[in-house]
Amino acid sequence: MEVSNSHNDTPGVPAKLLFSKSKVFVKPSANTKIPGILAIVERSPGDYLLAWKPESSIPSDEAQKFDEAVSDDKPATVTVPEPTVISEQQSPYAFSTGLKAIKSISVKPPSLNQWYGSMVINFQSGESSPPLWFHDDESPSTILQRKAGQEETSERDNNSTVWGGDEIIKRLASLVNVQKSNEQGYLYILNNDQNLTLPTAPVKKQRPLSASFADAPKVDKQAATSSGRARSSSSSFNQALSYGVYPMPPPSFMGGIALPPSAIGESVFDPPRMDPLVATLKEAKWNLLEKFSQVTRFSRNTAGQTFNAHSTAPAQFLDHPLTRPIVPLLPPSVQSLANNETVKATMDDYDSARVFLAKWAAGLANQSEKSEPFDQRYRHVGIWGHDDWEEETALGVFEVLNSDSDNSIPVHTRTSPVTLEQWNSFFDEQGVLSVGQPYVREAVFRGCLAADARKDAWLFLTGVFPWDSSEEQRELIKKERRDAYQSLKKQWQDVPEVTGSEEFCEQKHRIDKDVHRTDRSVSLFANENLPNPGSSMYTSTNHHMEVVKDILCTYNVYNKELGYVQGMSDLLTPVYAVVIEEELAFWAFVGFMDRMQANFYRDQSGMHRQLLTMDMMLQFMDPSLYKHLENTESFNLFFCFRWLLVWFKREFSWEDVLSLWDVLFTDHLSTQFHLFVALAILDQHRNVIMDHLKHFDEILKYINDLALTIDLDETLQRAEILFHQFQQRMEAVDKKRSDLKKDIKEHPGWSDAERRMNTKSEMDKLPHINALLRSLLDNSTSSNSENTPSTRSRANSMLSDDAKSRDDDSFVHLEKSSPQ
Amino acid sequence: MNQYVNKKFSTQYKATIGADFLTKEVMVDDKLVTMQIWDTAGQERFQSLGVAFYRGADCCVLVYDVNTPKSFESLSSWVDEFLVQASPRNPDSFPFVVLGNKIDVDESKRMVSARRAHQWCESKGGIPHFETSAKEAINVEQAFQTIAKNALAMESDVELYSDLNDPIRIDNDSTNDFGGCAC
Structure with missing residues (x-):
């Protein structure tokens, strides 16, 4: 084993830099990120080292060498830490290791859930490196590489969607034998001793494709030779999506790394390719950020913030960052996506490149999530954000709760809506609830309500009807509530002292204005077939809008301390549309407001x-x-x-709001x-x-x-x-x-x-x-x-x-x- | 705001709850400026939560309804409220712009004359005043051009005198605007 644990006083050893990748982060905790450089160096012929060190420890004159190493074939000499797994003098995370001391590398390519790819180096000693996160879009070496790629042949364009992990594995494979484990998806075993028989799959020259995907390789190959970007043209892209099989990487996958042909030789293997969806997104992000970085606030000074990792915007080499329509700027593969309605809608509503991309990523993630088998879809719900927390809290228990294999992962109980028939079956002949209030609440919670069962149910859920009332009692309640409403309404309507007061006029004006801009796309409130009685309103109105105004004015009088506040009209219209009867709708609204009114307090x-x-x-x-x-x-x-x-x-459509409120009322x-x-x-x-x-x-x-x-x-x-x-x-x-x-x-x-x-x-x-x-x-x-x-x-x-x-x-x- | 940014006007706009903003790129003296136009809820009680958005604004746009005297009369309190909450560096020279909206409505309903509004703006140190119609797109473009210009002027002033320890939030290619849409 080559790992020496000696802690020398010398800062490091000089070595020939073969390959390096900057902005490779170690993330010791949720809000600490250490940017570093991952490099492959040759100390003496045949003696290769893989090293990571924090960028802060690199002298500025050397930093440039690291950046240029990828796009330049000329060897550069740099200093790397003395080979040691953990080199504490520099950073607790820095390491430098002979390739022979590496047993395997586990790799997680970027995915829709995890924008940045990562890898963990497992040493022969049994130790492992911390996960190394590849922030390619911040890496100057990758930016240089891309720039070089743009100036050269279309073949080189292929590197545009390669992520850092690919490159490292590829480069290592040119130096030592790298085999892909057939047990785990992305485990690569560095096989230094040919006599050892490790449980690995033989190195394949081509990836076997499933039968249903048989046509795709031709498309891919053609695309790859004609234009790298067309590789993920809509046909192969969609197939990849629907079959869950990724297109074969094109032969020119090596991208910007200039390797002698002999070096590739036996080591061609399945690289840890990222999902083509993610690849497309990443490519889009590159292009957009390059074109828009000055228009957006990407390069904004983030001083004083902990997250300053993004301050290295690729803005320097941008010429005219004028806003142009987005579509023509996108690579063809992405343009084909633009036919997607969601994407189209987001493009219309473009604001800044980042918000745009975020929306788009969410749209794609959503599509891909939908294609997951149902029972898999929510495996990850709520398990976020605790990777580092266990350590911090020393709790440990969450680890158990969060583990995928654990049976205690909760499930949802959503089911179909409660129909009118079911609703009626909850009551006995006298109309008294016979199944118990918790049962009803749970049934409505789980399934919402069918439209025809909603009126009755909401009158219970808003407290107009007591749960233990009989049909007969409810009739009495209705009568009594109607009278009560009418007398409340009389307190203001046709009372000049009230309606003439400045305070009332102001509130009335506010109510009028708000009602005329609340849910006007709902058919009930859409028509304007009556002249407006309001002196300051210049649009026509309809019966339902007038009733809603009356209810709000009455509430304004009923709850004097609070009065009408903007937002209340939004709360009333669904209640009114469900109950329709003015008087009962008022009392249902009152019941609803009892729980909501704190939202409107003057002191907030x-x-x-x-x-x-x-x-x-x-x-x-x-x-x-x-x-x-x-x-x-x-x-x-x-x-x-x-x-x-x-x-x-x-946030939701009208029908969805009604269903959501069914649930919330319970x-x-x-x-x-x-x-x-x-x-x-x-x-x-x-x-x-x-x-x-x-x-x-x-x-x-x-x-x-x-x-x-x-x-x-x-x-x-x-x-x-x-x-x-x-x-x-x-x-x-x-x-x-x-x-x-x-x-x-x-x-x-x-x-x-x-x-x-x-x-x-x-x-x-x-x-x-x-x-x-x-x-x-x-x-x-x-x-x-x-x-x-x-x-x-x-x-x-x-x-x-x-x-x-x-x-x-x-x-x-x-x-x-x-x-x- | 929508008329200006999206060239659209709809009678179906909803009352603003919380806060929202639109962005628009404009050329001011050969300089490309990205304006962020903020809109916060109109009713006073929600203002305490809008405070976060006042800070860092480069211009404050006050809108009243020419047919509703009350909305005009409350402009003074909005100015005061804004200056207290935003606490700009130079409250005396902070740029405001006043818009009297809804001039498309029948002239007979008009309650605030252009002269009265103009006088008030003069008394406040010469606040630029425009009478606009979001519905008919009258004067909207001109008003926002002035807003952008004044915001930018204010920004370069600040740049001139700002010390390094207190960086302003706005960079060269973007300015923030707070638009209190009182109608």
Whole structure:
């Protein structure tokens, strides 16, 4: 074995640089990234080393050599660390190793879920390198290489979608025997001793193709020889997508690395190719970033931010960054994708290259996810962001919860809607609920409601009808509610003192304006067949819009302290459209507002509270995404504001909003299930957000533009799974805490002092769970809060100044107790 | 905002909830400028959450409805609110632009005369004032051209005097605008 563990004082050994790759990152934790250079060097003829060292340790005069090594055949001499697996003087992660000391390399090509590819070097000694992440789009050597490629033949264009891992493996294969393990997808074994019989597949010259894919290679070969970029032309691209088989790499795959033909000889093997979808995307990203980098804020100074990895924009060699229509700039393979409706729609709405790419990546990821077998689709839901967290929290339990093989991964229970017939079957002859309220809530939660069952159900769910009422009682309630509404309405209608007051006029004007711009595409509110009675309105109106205005004016009088606030019209229109009867719709709206009104408080304490809960939930469930949002200054989660204020009313189509509200009204799993819906949407887009969006404005734009593109079924499935994961994690943390407490109690002796200290420090590492976080587990059964008047009066009391200041205090307290 | 950026006007625009923005590239004195035009919710109580977006703005656009005196009368409080929240370096010279919108509506309904608005703008140190119609695309282009110009002028001023320790958020090829759409 060649690994020497000697720690010399000499900084390194001079060696001939054969190949190097910059911006190869080691990521010790979610928010620490160390950029480094991975290089292959020749110390003496036949003695090759593979080394990684942090860029910070490279003298500036040498840095250029590393960058140029790929595009230049001229040998350069550089200094690499003394061969040692771990060289602690430089960086805990730097290593330099003889190729013979490498046993194998596991490789993860870039994928739709993981934008950057990575590899782990496994040494003969049994140790492994940390994962090395290839940030090709930031690597000056790759940029130089691409630039060179653009000036040369079309063949060289092929390197444009090669990722760093490919190149390293390819280069190693030219030096030593590299074989692909047939046991694991992307494990490469460096076979230095030909006599050893390792469990490897014989090196293949060509990849066997499945029968259904038989026609594709011809297309590919032709494409590859005529134009590299046409390789992923739509036909082979689509086939690759539908069959899950990737096109064979073209013969000129070697790209910019000038290898003597003899070196390739026996070592032709299946390179760890990335998914063609990803390859296409990566290529598109290159082209776009090059053309648009000055138009967008890609090169914006990110000083003061932890994420400054992207400050090396390839902007230097760009000439005229004027905005042009995007399509002509795209490579042909990508242009063919532009026929896709989703992509077309995003192009129309172009804002900046990054937001554009993010949307596009999400669209493709979504397509590819849909093609996955159903039971596989949600395996990864919510398992994000804990790679590093286990270490930080010393919890370990999440590892178990997150493991793919674990049976405790929660599943969703979504099913078909509750029909009117089923709904009626929940009641006995007297019309009294016979199956129990939790049963009904669960059925509606799981399946939503059929349109004809919705009116009755919503009257129960909004608290107009008590759950234990009989049909007869409900008739009485209806009558009484109708009268009550009419007398409320009389308090303002045709009362000149009220309608003439400045305050009322202002509110009336606000209501008029908002109603005329709420859900006008819904048929109920679309027509304008009546002259407008409102003196300041210049458009015609219709019956339903007028009723909605009346209900809002009445609510304005009914809830004097709050009055009408923008956003309420969005909450009323679905309720009105379902109930249709003005009086009952009003009371259903009142019931709904009882739970929603805190969103509209003047001091915004309700929204503040929700965003704070969301904040802590995200921190608990996806620390990596949370860190990213923090780094982009999006930590106030303002982009969730609209979602939470009007319960996703603007994010889904009309029909989907009704279904979503069916679910949210039930309070079945949580009275704040809408926050899990929010988490589910973020979870769905978290990789795209983390990979592409670096500033709060980009994130806000991206999130705003998700409106009307979100799949409700998928979101609800995801939200349910996330709820159960949240619950599991809470329980795991609680259990761990009580175990540790018990341990401390059981070891009171002075000789156990050290043990107690360790246990305590372990306890400190546990995620903090405060009352807000815990409140997410409240549901209809536990909290017993059934939209009853008591909740309303409690909420109303918060409006008084005295109560408000108390409330503020509680915020201060909550914020203080939340970690960071 | 939509008329300017997308050349579209629809009576079906929804009331803004939260905040959103559009971007538009304009040429100002041979310089390509990317404007980010922000729009935040109109009702006062949501302003506390819009504060984050005021900071770093290069120009503040105030819009009133020429047919609704109340919207005109509240301009002063918007100016004050903005200056408090955004706390710009030079509050006295911070660029504002005032737009009186909806001049397409029947002249008989007009409640705020151009003269009155003009006087007010003069009293505030000569704020540029335009009467516009988003619906009929009247004066919209001209108004935004002025907005871009003033924002850019303000930026180069700041660049001249800025110290390195306090970098401004805006770089050469983009400027931010806050547009308070009060209608």
